[in-house]
Amino acid sequence: MSAAEEQNLEEEEVDLTGAHQVIDKYIDMKGALMPVLQGIQDFYGFVPEACVHLVAERLNVYSSQIYGVLTFYAQFHLKPRGRFIFRICMGTACHVKGAGRICDTITDRLGVGHAETTEDLLFTLEEVACLGACGMAPVVMVNNDTYGSATIQKIDEIIEKYRGQAAEQ
Amino acid sequence: MVTLTIDGKEVSVRPNATIFEAAKEAGVHIPVLCYAKKLLPYGACRICLVEVEQMKGRLIPSCTTPVTAGMVVNTISDEIRKVRKTVLEFLLVNHVVECPVCDKAGECDLQDLTYEYEVTTNRFKGAPFAHETDEVNPLIERNMNRCVLCGKCVRVCDEIVGYGSYSFIERGFDTKIATAFDRGLNCEFCGQCVSMCPVGAILPRPFKFKARPWQVKEVDSVCGYCGNGCTVTLGVLKDKVETVRFNDKTGVNDGNLCVRGRFGTSFVNSDARLSSPLVRKDGVLVETDWDEALDVVAKGLRKAQQAKGVGILAGARLTNEEFYLLKNLSGALGTGNLDHSGGQCYKGVTEGLDSVLGLRASTSTFPQVEQSDFILSVKADFYETHPVFGMVVNQAVRRNNAQLVVLGDKKAKFSKLPGARTLLSRPGLETNLLNALCFVLLDEDLARTEGIDNLEAFKAALASSTPEAVAALAGVDAQQIRISARELAAAKNAAILVPYGMPYLAAASELGTAAANLALLAGVVGTEGAGLYVCGEKANSQGAIDMGILPAAGALGAPQMLDALSQGNLSALLIAGEDVLSSYPDRETVEKALKSTGFLVVQDIFLSDTAKCADVVLPAASFAEKDGTFTNAERRIQRVRRAVPSPGAAKTDFEILCALCERLGRPVEQASDAAVFAEIVRSIKGYEGIALDQIGAQGVVWGGENLMPLKKNLVSVEGAQPLSAALSLITGSTLHHSGTLSTHAKGPLSVCPEPFVEISRQDAAELGVAEADLVSVQAEGVKLSLKAKVDIRLPKGVVFIPYHFSQLQLNRLYKGQAAVAVEIVK
Numbered sequence: 001m002s003a004a005e006e007q008n009l010e011e012e013e014v015d016l017t018g019a020h021q022v023i024d025k026y027i028d029m030k031g032a033l034m035p036v037l038q039g040i041q042d043f044y045g046f047v048p049e050a051c052v053h054l055v056a057e058r059l060n061v062y063s064s065q066i067y068g069v070l071t072f073y074a075q076f077h078l079k080p081r082g083r084f085i086f087r088i089c090m091g092t093a094c095h096v097k098g099a100g101r102i103c104d105t106i107t108d109r110l111g112v113g114h115a116e117t118t119e120d121l122l123f124t125l126e127e128v129a130c131l132g133a134c135g136m137a138p139v140v141m142v143n144n145d146t147y148g149s150a151t152i153q154k155i156d157e158i159i160e161k162y163r164g165q166a167a168e169q
Numbered sequence: 170m171v172t173l174t175i176d177g178k179e180v181s182v183r184p185n186a187t188i189f190e191a192a193k194e195a196g197v198h199i200p201v202l203c204y205a206k207k208l209l210p211y212g213a214c215r216i217c218l219v220e221v222e223q224m225k226g227r228l229i230p231s232c233t234t235p236v237t238a239g240m241v242v243n244t245i246s247d248e249i250r251k252v253r254k255t256v257l258e259f260l261l262v263n264h265v266v267e268c269p270v271c272d273k274a275g276e277c278d279l280q281d282l283t284y285e286y287e288v289t290t291n292r293f294k295g296a297p298f299a300h301e302t303d304e305v306n307p308l309i310e311r312n313m314n315r316c317v318l319c320g321k322c323v324r325v326c327d328e329i330v331g332y333g334s335y336s337f338i339e340r341g342f343d344t345k346i347a348t349a350f351d352r353g354l355n356c357e358f359c360g361q362c363v364s365m366c367p368v369g370a371i372l373p374r375p376f377k378f379k380a381r382p383w384q385v386k387e388v389d390s391v392c393g394y395c396g397n398g399c400t401v402t403l404g405v406l407k408d409k410v411e412t413v414r415f416n417d418k419t420g421v422n423d424g425n426l427c428v429r430g431r432f433g434t435s436f437v438n439s440d441a442r443l444s445s446p447l448v449r450k451d452g453v454l455v456e457t458d459w460d461e462a463l464d465v466v467a468k469g470l471r472k473a474q475q476a477k478g479v480g481i482l483a484g485a486r487l488t489n490e491e492f493y494l495l496k497n498l499s500g501a502l503g504t505g506n507l508d509h510s511g512g513q514c515y516k517g518v519t520e521g522l523d524s525v526l527g528l529r530a531s532t533s534t535f536p537q538v539e540q541s542d543f544i545l546s547v548k549a550d551f552y553e554t555h556p557v558f559g560m561v562v563n564q565a566v567r568r569n570n571a572q573l574v575v576l577g578d579k580k581a582k583f584s585k586l587p588g589a590r591t592l593l594s595r596p597g598l599e600t601n602l603l604n605a606l607c608f609v610l611l612d613e614d615l616a617r618t619e620g621i622d623n624l625e626a627f628k629a630a631l632a633s634s635t636p637e638a639v640a641a642l643a644g645v646d647a648q649q650i651r652i653s654a655r656e657l658a659a660a661k662n663a664a665i666l667v668p669y670g671m672p673y674l675a676a677a678s679e680l681g682t683a684a685a686n687l688a689l690l691a692g693v694v695g696t697e698g699a700g701l702y703v704c705g706e707k708a709n710s711q712g713a714i715d716m717g718i719l720p721a722a723g724a725l726g727a728p729q730m731l732d733a734l735s736q737g738n739l740s741a742l743l744i745a746g747e748d749v750l751s752s753y754p755d756r757e758t759v760e761k762a763l764k765s766t767g768f769l770v771v772q773d774i775f776l777s778d779t780a781k782c783a784d785v786v787l788p789a790a791s792f793a794e795k796d797g798t799f800t801n802a803e804r805r806i807q808r809v810r811r812a813v814p815s816p817g818a819a820k821t822d823f824e825i826l827c828a829l830c831e832r833l834g835r836p837v838e839q840a841s842d843a844a845v846f847a848e849i850v851r852s853i854k855g856y857e858g859i860a861l862d863q864i865g866a867q868g869v870v871w872g873g874e875n876l877m878p879l880k881k882n883l884v885s886v887e888g889a890q891p892l893s894a895a896l897s898l899i900t901g902s903t904l905h906h907s908g909t910l911s912t913h914a915k916g917p918l919s920v921c922p923e924p925f926v927e928i929s930r931q932d933a934a935e936l937g938v939a940e941a942d943l944v945s946v947q948a949e950g951v952k953l954s955l956k957a958k959v960d961i962r963l964p965k966g967v968v969f970i971p972y973h974f975s976q977l978q979l980n981r982l983y984k985g986q987a988a989v990a991v992e993i994v995k
Contacts, residue, residue, distance in 0.1 A: 049350065060585055064349040065336045066349070067349040067350055067351075068336030068337050
């Protein structure tokens with residue numbers, strides 16, 4: 001581990017109370033690992049490393065195995081994610097209708113690429129296969145809201161909308 | 170038995186065998202990458218595909234498919250060759266081919282198969298792996314660009330070692346084998362993964378670029394560290410031990426080794442080895458030749474013999490033959506002052522056993538433990554002192570669902586095994602807990618009392634050892650004691666394990682007695698498959714007991730010799746293979762004794778702290794430089810074989826003792842290890858009828874697989890009282906070291922380089938101590954400075970310092986007590 005990484009770990013002090021509560025709930029269940037990890041991700045928005053070691057200790061599962069599970073499933077995230085998740089459809093129809101340019105624009109505006117999160121933890125960008133709304137191509141989703149027939153102009157409006165939402169709170 | 174046909178041959182095998190195993194028995198070779206005898210079937214590599222008449226239309230993985238009656242199997246055909254070749258092509262798409270610089274070349278399964286199936290071109294194209302290699306740790310190099318994802322390392326680390334360093338991470342094409350968070354390896358460094366890897370993905374770094382496999386001469390010997398007695402196959406090139414080779418055909422360890430055995434042999438090649446005799450002249454040790462040194466020794470010992478007498482102390486790592494000669498020497502000197510390993514230690518345990526059972530050794534053999542349904546590990550350090558036997562326990566628990574109960578003053582690696590119960594007691598109360606277990610067996614009428622002597626008196630003496638009383642004293646749950654006793658009574662094949670060594674001197678014979686009482690009442694002794702295992706810490710602890718390196722009746726034992734030396738009542742001391750100053754308890758007393766010794770002779774391989782005090786130092790040979798036999802902790806006699814010459818003028822203890830006997834007027838008639846072994850067989854009880862030539866790959870267990878008790882005599886023993894202190898210091902072994910010897914070996918040192926004090930999380934928080942902080946541990950004016958290690962193993966109020974490091978001088982604090990009251994200051 002580099003010195004910088006170690007530094008990072010020290011800074012990353014996580015309050016484990018939430019993780020303890022999740023584990024308490026499932027501790028007697030056989031095969032508790034998946035629900036525990038899902039619960040922890042629900043609580044923290046991602047699975048912090050300190051929680052992995054805690055789960056290993058309390059469920060008596062190797063940390064390496066937990067890491068294997070976390071990296072196998074796309075549903076788990078090991079880094080903090082943004083409040084708003086941009087999912088850009090890269091399926092065939094969207095691709096033909098210019099999803100590439102939509103994606104480039106968002107990258108340009110937010111300064112993050114696929115599976116990355118902005119420093120202010122507001123936005124995460126994800127390129128996904130097909131969102132199943134080809135008729136509305138190109139499609140972008142932000143959390144549970146869907147935006148069809150996306151254009152570069154619309155993208156700017158969408159980003160502003162969520163920035164506004166964040167500022168209000 | 171199931172009968173089937175493989176390549177036209179009729180084969181009968183056990184019902185649960187796989188096709189691969191059946192073929193192996195029939196002498197039919199099927200290639201494999203992911204299969205290993207000691208691991209569960211996995212079926213990852215698809216190299217072992219065969220045709221089965223009854224399962225037409227697809228090829229069948231032979232390593233996972235069980236045989237059925239009448240099955241007709243073809244292990245080779247054009248179709249099979251084609252498919253295997255394709256599998257190899259797939260593997261070679263990403264595999265980075267760098268055989269010329271890969272240490273595995275010459276014994277690489279992938280290389281051999283590529284050659285056998287003539288894979289000269291590849292129809293598939295893809296990017297070769299481009300993973301970073303793990304260069305962080307000094308012992309195990311992982312180059313995942315050579316990995317074939319067979320998963321053997323993942324499985325051995327889980328199934329056998331029970332550590333779980335590795336896992337498959339990511340998915341699909343991105344799958345690779347990594348540690349948690351894909352970091353550098355940080356584990357026990359036993360190197361089981363190294364021994365399992367079929368390719369060059371996991372390699373032993375200390376042996377890198379040292380020798381090609383075909384260049385080395387392989388010498389099967391026995392590891393010189395602990396009482397496990399693992400076979401180590403030394404790879405010798407140009408009279409130097411360069412590697413330790415995988416060997417699962419010889420010995421009791423099934424190819425398993427720990428960090429000491431696999432990476433700890435480098436002390437043999439150490440520059441610090443003694444290579445010439447030293448004699449003190451004008452206060453300084455100066456080099457001399459053997460003639461002068463031996464003359465000085467003989468003269469000095471003779472003179473001392475005529476004055477107030479001579480004492481002899483030995484370590485427990487000499488061979489049986491050397492022990493035997495040591496007794497000869499004591500005869501030549503007319504002294505019965507003979508002892509080993511501090512004079513208490515393992516010897517105390519065997520004395521306790523002797524009083525109850527008439528035996529001074531483990532009653533059964535290690536492989537039987539794998540089939541045990543209940544295992545009681547007394548003392549928490551079992552895995553630390555005997556790691557490879559610990560792996561057998563792992564398998565009994567993990568594979569065969571044995572109930573494991575750990576009884577000790579700290580949690581252990583065993584505590585993490587599935588379903589394991591740890592009776593975590595205040596330090597030094599193991600005997601009390603064993604008494605309580607006996608109490609429950611008798612109280613609930615679960616004990617097997619037929620033919621047992623002294624029952625009523627024993628019962629009466631046990632009256633105060635109720636689980637409730639002991640539980641309150643020890644800080645454990647009484648109900649857990651009761652449950653454990655009931656399980657022990659109900660078990661068919663129970664095993665009771667008692668590891669013992671220099672750091673646990675307090676009440677050794679009481680502990681041995683209590684364990685033997687329990688074993689007797691639980692019917693563990695004298696039953697096939699069950700056993701009481703007393704395991705000495707050193708390579709030949711059992712041999713020392715068997716050969717009788719013990720004080721003669723009325724003569725002085727080790728502590729008495731030290732007292733006599735201090736008071737001028739003994740004139741000379743000869744020490745063979747032990748650093749008494751570093752490893753005996755109470756350094757001050759030892760120091761005083763050595764300083765007052767008129768004439769001190771030390772035989773050792775290093776200039777230890779003890780040797781520095783000597784008048785004459787005789788350079789001895791390491792285990793790799795001598796022939797002879799060791800008797801391991803299950804009574805298995807195995808042959809130690811000379812692999813390399815000793816450095817400089819160093820001689821084996823055998824040669825030194827022969828020369829001394831001759832100079833003292835009692836020459837050894839036939840000075841060969843075979844002749845002395847024959848002498849041992851003639852005179853040592855239990856060794857009768859064993860021929861040296863008969864000691865083959867699996868050794869010979871004296872007394873047979875199960876030793877029957879010679880008596881059944883319960884002996885009541887008093888438990889101890891707990892130390893009342895805010896912080897109690899206990900000592901013991903770490904996994905990476907064995908005695909003080911391993912602190913001369915680069916491998917173990919690179920993982921555990923310096924002494925440390927382990928502190929519980931709670932205590933650390935209260936003291937404001939963080940991991941790796943420098944703290945001082947002090948008591949009675951003695952102050953030790955060392956690094957802190959914060960761990961979850963210890964209960965609050967207990968701190969642990971391993972005893973291996975002589976520079977720490979832990980024995981200024983540790984004087985043989987079960988625990989020492991200390992203070993910790995940051």
